[in-house]
Amino acid sequence: MYLPGRRITAVHWSNKRLRTPMPRKLLKAYIENRTVLTIDRRAKYLLVRADNGSVLVLHLGMTGKLGLFPVAAPRARHDHLYLRLDNNMELRFNDSRRFGSIMVWPAEQSGRLEEAFTAGKGIEPFSASFTMEKLLALACNKRQPVKAFLMDSKMVAGIGNIYANETLFDAGIAPETAVNQITEKEWQQIISSCRIILEKAIEAGGSTISDFLGSNGQPGYFQLQLCVYDRAGEACKGCGMPIEKKVVAGRATYFCPRCQS
DNA sequence: CGGCGCACCTGAGTGC
């Protein structure tokens, strides 16, 4: 808990735009000189709640990193946001590819904005509403590949390409299966596999959180045992067949042709 | 409307 209880004493930013333009005025007006109450997550967004009811919304995109540094530590290439704290530390948002985003929900609109934001997001995999019945209903009129469905943030929140690949391997389901063909039993399996994969990933990533003070941080998934992702041509850990790679709905897709049929 | 393709960026890796 590095942030809750800390006051943000100054906000600085780079002149580069991220996926959304830097909300300079809003950062100054609503985030600077506020104290952080709590941090939540919705889908892959971080919600940093301030004591005035405003919310700082962060998304790391593909290459975004947050790090806590002493104020005097040298600034790095691709740093885009600096939140100076009242303990002489600085939270820094670094993102080389600039697919990340930084938004502010001003206090007087934050309720409405958060409601709209949440309404546009899919089911959280760890929530009680991630059920076979819900998925069946969402999928019944769609023919898209199940992998694209799992990665669609309006359907399911927070599943990226790696975890979609790994979930479907664990569930033994071919990534291109039309989503309206998935049976009740298969949905149950997908739910269970998805949660297992995410739990393992969080556990593995958790160890990188502890050295997030340093700059030598590796992404957490390097510590997760990947069964299919980026393993084209290598032996399936289940049956020994070579893992195949193909593009499905525009994304690199890895699967075992025997275990996922 | 559903589903795909693509754009938004930089950097790493590969092959010549």
Place this chain on the structure above:
DNA sequence: TGCACTCAGGTGCGCC
């Protein structure tokens, strides 16, 4: 060594 080219973990828009 350098250049040209491909590919990358996310998201949302536009187009058919």
